[in-house]
Amino acid sequence: MTPDEGAVVKPALTEEDLAALREAVILLEQDTFTEAVLNTVGKFVGGGMSLAGGFVRGSRTSSPRRSIAWS
Amino acid sequence: MVLTIDRDGKGLTGRRWLDAPLSSSWIDGASAIVTGALGGVGGLATTAVELPVTTAFLMRGIAQIAVREGEDLNKDEGKLECLKVFALGGRTSGDDNADTGYYSVRLAVAEAIPKLAHKTLQDLLPRLLAAVAERFSVPVATKIGSQAAPGIGGAAGALINLAFVDHFQRKAMGHFRVRRLERQYGPTVIMDLYGDLRSDWLRSENKKRAPSAA
Numbered sequence: 001m002t003p004d005e006g007a008v009v010k011p012a013l014t015e016e017d018l019a020a021l022r023e024a025v026i027l028l029e030q031d032t033f034t035e036a037v038l039n040t041v042g043k044f045v046g047g048g049m050s051l052a053g054g055f056v057r058g059s060r061t062s063s064p065r066r067s068i069a070w071s
Numbered sequence: 072m073v074l075t076i077d078r079d080g081k082g083l084t085g086r087r088w089l090d091a092p093l094s095s096s097w098i099d100g101a102s103a104i105v106t107g108a109l110g111g112v113g114g115l116a117t118t119a120v121e122l123p124v125t126t127a128f129l130m131r132g133i134a135q136i137a138v139r140e141g142e143d144l145n146k147d148e149g150k151l152e153c154l155k156v157f158a159l160g161g162r163t164s165g166d167d168n169a170d171t172g173y174y175s176v177r178l179a180v181a182e183a184i185p186k187l188a189h190k191t192l193q194d195l196l197p198r199l200l201a202a203v204a205e206r207f208s209v210p211v212a213t214k215i216g217s218q219a220a221p222g223i224g225g226a227a228g229a230l231i232n233l234a235f236v237d238h239f240q241r242k243a244m245g246h247f248r249v250r251r252l253e254r255q256y257g258p259t260v261i262m263d264l265y266g267d268l269r270s271d272w273l274r275s276e277n278k279k280r281a282p283s284a285a
Contacts, residue, residue, distance in 0.1 A: 013256060013264065020248055021261065025268045027245030028159065028173040 099132035103232040111228025114221035125232055132236060133243040140247035152250065154199055155180055158206040159242040172269060174262060210235065
């Protein structure tokens with residue numbers, strides 16, 4: 001008996017299942033809860049800052065008094 | 072709560088307009104955000120009441136994902152696997168220098184409870200809960216700390232619960248996907264392949280971090 005004959009043949013995963021497993025690895029290993037909280041808070045704070053920034057920029061350009069003062 | 076899960080894909084009510092939102096994960100997220108906000112407003116006192124409700128919503132979301140990935144919730148094993156998801160993502164003090172990968176956590180929880188054979192759910196539950204609680208207490212401590220201040224705790228509660236739902240639903244998706252593949256191809260094949268894919272992923276993550284650290 002050759003070594004190849006005694007070897008256990010492992011079933012090969014389909015492309016779809018391999019992609020599913022690769023995604024599962026990322027889902028399971030990517031971050032801890034603390035990191036997830038920081039990401040969520042970061043998204044909200046970041047979103048809030050851009051909203052506030054946009055509001056401030058908008059009020060500067062739309063305010064007639066400001067535009068007179070800057071001109 | 073578990074009774075509100077569509078276990079066989081036929082729908083809970085038979086009305087598609089009602090079944091679609093009931094089986095989607097966003098309804099659990101929205102419910103958890105609302106309960107988090109309400110729980111946080113009163114500080115520690117209301118957080119103590121809110122925490123079991125949030126955990127129940129989380130459990131419902133996890134069970135819904137389990138069913139989607141082909142888990143049989145009529146069996147004790149399926150129910151126990153839902154509980155084990157709470158152990159994923161929380162590190163204990165003993166984990167600091169150890170490998171905290173998915174299979175390491177899974178094996179640590181499995182070692183803490185006796186084998187399923189000839190045991191009822193009632194026999195296994197106390198030991199499983201103790202094993203899971205050790206890891207689940209890490210995110211819970213973060214949550215309680217953030218919601219301790221009355222008033223502002225409402226906003227913190229909503230945000231933390233959003234992170235709670237997102238985190239545990241992602242872990243549930245990964246866990247039950249791995250279990251589905253294990254049923255299909257065998258646990259050893261998937262465990263070996265998972266190890267290889269994890270090593271590749273860790274290498275690519277380290278490469279990404281290396282330039283920023285330099």
